[in-house]
Amino acid sequence: MSDNGFTAEGGHGAVPVNxxxxxxxxxxxxxxWPLYEIFVRGKRGLNHVHVGSLHAADNAMALRHARxxxxxxxxxxxxWAVRSTDIVASSPDEKDPFFSPSGDKVYRxxxxxxxxxxVPHM
Numbered sequence: 001m002s003d004n005g006f007t008a009e010g011g012h013g014a015v016p017v018n019x020x021x022x023x024x025x026x027x028x029x030x031x032x033w034p035l036y037e038i039f040v041r042g043k044r045g046l047n048h049v050h051v052g053s054l055h056a057a058d059n060a061m062a063l064r065h066a067r068x069x070x071x072x073x074x075x076x077x078x079x080w081a082v083r084s085t086d087i088v089a090s091s092p093d094e095k096d097p098f099f100s101p102s103g104d105k106v107y108r109x110x111x112x113x114x115x116x117x118x119v120p121h122m
Contacts, residue, residue, distance in 0.1 A: 036062040037087060039080040040070050048080050056081070 033055040039048035051070045056062035062081035106112050
């Protein structure tokens with residue numbers, strides 16, 4: 001050990017020895033970091049797909065870790081990292097009352113409209 005508070009034992013370069021954690025238990029650190037849900041869009045994909053979750057200290061770290069963990073073979077072109085606490089979703093139990101208002105709006109369906117014969121490529 002050196003007098004400057006660093007050691008180079010084990011070939012790891014300058015590793016601090018003063019105030020360094022003595023335990024290899026990182027569960028408390030990860031528990032303090034927020035959980036992010038990761039979505040990746042593939043090269044040929046049209047939408048982002050949920051690929052997993054990870055803990056990160058901030059948004060930038062979440063993107064870096066998501067890139068390293070979930071796009072190892074250059075298969076992704078876009079990554080979304082969203083805090084799990086920010087995701088709001090409807091309940092599958094409420095699917096009938098939640099989605100039923102769209103059933104009475106027939107104008108939302110393409111078959112509601114008459115297309116003139118003069119419109120090409122239809």
